[in-house]
Amino acid sequence: MALQKRTNLALMSRSTIFILVLLIIGVVAYFFTDNTQPDKELTADQGISTMAEELAIDDSTDQDPSLQIQISYLLEKEYPGSVLDITETLQTSGSYSTYIASYDSEGLKQFGLLTVPNSDRPENGFPVIIFNHGYIAPEEYKTTERYEAYIDYFARNGYVVFKPDYRSHDQSEGIALGGYANSDYIVDVLNAVSSIKTLDYVDENRIGMWGHSMGGWITHRSMVIDESIKTGVIWAGMVGGYDDLIELRQPYWVRQGRPDPSPDPENPTRLWRSYLTETYGSPADNPEFWSSVSAVKYLDRLSGPIQLHHGTGDVSVPASLSERFYENLKPVSPDSELYVYQGDDHNISQNFSLAMQRSLAFFDKSLK
Template identity: 50%
Template sequence: MLTGTLVSAATAQSQAALDAVDARKMSIPTARAAFQKGGYPGSALTVRQTLAPGSNYTRQVVSYQSEGLRIGALLTVPRGTPPKGGWPAIVFNHGYVPPNVYRTTERYVAYQDAFARAGFVTLKSDYRGHGSSQGEALGGYYAPGYTTDVLNALSSLKRDPRVNRARIGMWGHSMGGFLSLRAMVIDPTVKAGVIWAGVVGDYDQLMNSWTRRAPVPSSIPQRVLNLRKQAVARYGTPRANPAFWNTLSANTYLRDLGGPVQLHIGTRDEDVPVAFHTALAGQLRPLGKLGGNYVYPGDNHNLSGNLRTALNRSVQFFKDRL
């Protein structure tokens, strides 16, 4: 039986898992081919724990399958009679939280609540190695596991009879923005996305332009940080081998998005440079894929000073697009 604290079922990063990491597995074309062949099937959502309900929606800890792993998630479902075809839904993709302290029912609850109250089914995944999820936490940038978990979460929502599979969007914060953009170019059935403070640069930007006001979190193991060095040693830098690195970057495939993306960031973001946001907005605009471009003067990585405004804009965007 699960408890409110959810003891982690994940293991620390094993040397075998680290040795098996190959940046080539981040290839967008490879993931697309797998998607087209049904390679991210998800599963039925299994209820693990029923939580206190929200104002007009239910809350449950659930799980689904991803590459044979049991992945935990927080599910909200509106009360009442669903619209014809089912409720619209949003896949929530959280940012970096130290895996050993991550809890399904902590952080991001206020964000998820705003969309749940507005009549959306929401599903926030605990990526592998987080909370009660099985597997190993190897980061999102050089190993494909988190992307795979997001795509299987999406497929699991599509299988749920309460959800309108033609009305699904994605919301991502920080690293979750990186995962959302990747998932959206892999699966163009996602109709709209919202990214807050997203790590949305290409790999040249990630390696050479990622300046931070705050230090790299000490909770990120050095052996995970070393995956970047391992990738460069094998494939060269993005500038020396752009053909390879471009196939790994969602930014290369933006014209294939199935819908627009709305962007939000604060100018005093301590973790993600505004330049990532600005560059992506500039790429999306001529493609007709920019669903809004909001820069909040003086605000931080969590948009704490403009939280209600950013949430209202995000909710309205999904109401208009889904």
């Protein structure tokens, strides 16, 4: 919503004012909100509703802050990455070796977990899986923790796996501003894709991407930007457009056993949503804007098929997101697949082995 030019606020950019308001609300919210987090592996998409995201408006320029989430903006950017440097060797025995590796993303040193099969290098190099983890509070995230079983399974089956941290996670530089209100994590991942290609033992023509929860959001948006990503697998993904997130979201309070609140633009945990809707109108009122930030409207650019997995008992991300996204995928990507697991949770723990087998088979079909 445009600010009145005749007020003193005209001396400040819209994004500056928005940041100041958020900072004030954030301080108040901190002291009146239960900030405890569930202590469980593969913490779900708390990032969809944390204050970190609400501060994710770039005040360095007078640009409309929504520009950085527009697909056209991402398509125009370059993602050169850098040489992928091994900074620490963790393991070299057994079926695979693991390392901590670093690369450059927008001048920031980023880190990730690199896993390399110890088997003989194929003639053209190993196929690659870029592994996009779900939301984990940046201050709790450790490069070497979580998702071990997933990475082990793929590496034992002949894949180089690289799990980027995202900025400000563990050793990675930068500020963690969340996965939805800006595109920083997507930029980091696309620079990781470029960087993995510098390894002489990988096949740059056989790159796939796996994503969980928020990592699914990163995965499907990355696949309309970078044509070198040949296929994707998404578990319990935040997939679709921003309008889907607004219409079908299940907010943080559900996981806490609290009642699902009605939409409230004054609630600091959903300000990025209210900012967009107040500034640009609803999806029905302003379809042009909402199309510009939605990867669904760019699926004709999708770089390969996507396999979706979702449990109907997921209280973090509704299965309806995957179901709706799959309906959008079918006309443009007929080789895409959807698997729904009745009663299963956000991590598909009851059907983990089956989902992993299906994931591997899908990658093999495109990458081997």
